[in-house]
Amino acid sequence: MASLIDLNLYPDSPADVTGAASTLTAPKLEPKEEPFDVHTNYTNPNFDFSLNTQPKISQPAEQAVDETDVYSEFNRISKMFQTAFSGTPERYDDATFTDPDSRAIVPVQEENQHSAVADSSRRRNQQRSGELVRVTNLGFEDERYFRLVVRKTRMMYDSLRVLVSMEDEKRKSNNNLFGRSRNARGDLRSASVMKDRCLWLNRDKRIVGAIPGVYVGDIFFFRMEICVVGMHGLPQAGIDYLTSSQSSNGDPIATSIIVSGGYEDDQDAGDVIIYTGHGGQDKYSRQADHQRLEGGNLAMERSMRYGIEVRVVRGFRYAGSPSGKVYVYDGLYNVVDSWLEVGKSGFGVIKFKLVRMENQPEMGSAILKYAESLRNGPLQSRPRGYMCMDMSMKKENMPVFLFNDIDDNHEPMYYDYLTSSVFPPFVYHCGGNGGGCNCVSGCTDGCFCAKKNGGEFAYDQNGLLVRGKPLVFECGPHCSCPPNCRNRVSQNGIKNRFEVFRSKETGWGVRSLDLIQAGSFICEYTGVILTREQAQLFSMNGDSLIYPNRFGERWAEWGDLSQIFSDYVRPSYPSVPPLDFAMDVSRMRNVACYLSHSSCPNVLVQLVLYDHSNFAFPHLMLFAMENIPPMRELSLDYGEADEWTGKLSICN
Structure with a gap:
């Protein structure tokens, strides 16, 4: 295989550095627990759609802060931020990081690179690994393979989400026979089912840098889909990181962030981002407390010190998206600076400056804005x-x-x-001509055209193809339904x-x-x-x-x-x-x-008949x-x- 897993952060690593590294000690700072993934338990292997449980998301408890003296607290945190690692200068001095082995990225056993990185469906243990790796030097066939794996996984997720949504529509239209109808999130349930079946990618390795098979500019409509492909492992937190308890050297390491304007102190200039750390917000997303150098914030600072790049995904509102938002992968950034300052709310916030790495494709978010200017300008x-x-x-x-x-x-x-x-x-x-349906106001399940399609329509209520078929029958000139019927998708241009x-x-x-x-x-x-x-x-x-x-x-x-x-x-x-x-x-x-x-x-290519019934000549x-x-x-x-x-x- 031409693909390689870079075993070290630095290319000229000596063969044995464990002895020197083992004498280093981690600072005594316990990060906050990671919020667990949104997950609904499904024990029926055939996926019983009657289970309509809204997942519950738990939030980590915020530590109490004495607010009687805001500036005293700010000064305390600022001092902690500046001196957190001063007790071990031999470890955290910048000169020390010229050591080729930072122990942040660890060696892995030689094995087939396809199964090592992407094909996590073969592994039954879906706990996220604490093993950091970087994938480099992929050849054309490797790139093609990983792209196929990612595309297949995303197609599975999209198809399952559409299927779940259709089942929910049927349930709602059935006069709520199962009692009070609850709002089911197709994106959450689909991701949960795929996780139960070990179909999430890159769970057995924590990848630093680019994810094989995911291109700069790729767009996701749901945050859970980003988790499914292994881009960002946390469905809520803006910083995804390896915790100190999982890290080989006891330091948390950040691997990706999502920039979605959730913090008022963020500044986004495209190639340069001033990113506000997490924490200190109330349930209304307002800054109500000081941020601390722990959890993801500490991981970002450690990634800066080790020189480890982070993936950046931007999220923003977008008209026409099924979720109301889009998430765009914009490439790799280096964390070049960090500091603590008083934010707009008057509370202390930790900030990080990220600079986009060179020689990458154009940012997907920039292309979206450019296309919008062409459409509307x-x-x-x-x-x-x-x-x-x-x-x-x-x-x-x-x-x-x-x-x-x-x-x-x-x-x-x-x-x-x-x-x-x-x-x-x-x-x-x-x-x-095969006749037509008599649905005056629009086709419904059980009509003549639905029976021609095997008892179900090929499209959902939004006109999306549910699954490919050898042939799809759309309503035609002999049908009584209107032009906006759900079974008239491809014939309308x-x-x-x-x-x-x-x-x-x-x-x-x-x-x-x-x-x-x-x-x-x-x-x-x-x-x-x-x-x-x-x-x-x-x-x-x-x-x-x-x-x-x-x-x-x-x-x-x-x-x-x-x-x-x-x-x-x-x-x-x-x-x-x-x-x-x-x-x-x-x-x-x-x-x-x-x-x-x-x-x-x-x-x-999907074969479709609508204006005639000759199977040998479909559209x-x-x-x-x-x-x-x-x-x-x-x-x-x-x-x-x-x-x-x-x-x-x-x-x-």
């Missing part, structure tokens, strides 16, 4: 490179931009824009502002100016549908043809809960014959034709496999290459 403020403000010529619900700041190529403007595939006339006369852009790597690519939630509909892959005989003639002329039967079956991954339910069976209804047609995109196409290929895609609808941040390229698995030409079925 005047056209005159857009950067140079926009060659067309709507390739669809108003055929789509939202504009499709064309951007090229590399050369003068504007080829996508030469094609007629096609919002929906064009099928041969005989398709609409084969197989019958795009809902995001897409941009076809010129790329040095892929030629042309597609990105969105909007944040796309996992499971959301993106667009249809359109073209003129040809039979096999027609395709053979067209291919002789060298026209661009797409063969849908070669696309990877990524739909099977979305909603795969086989690791949650022991009796999970991959959806097989209805049985669809092999797709024996081609799509001509040589003259008419849409934005989907410019999606690039990836073996680890963020978009899947190719694209859905998001993960939360896709603005300005991140969309990718699709085009599957197998042509056996003759060796090329993928892709027109880009």
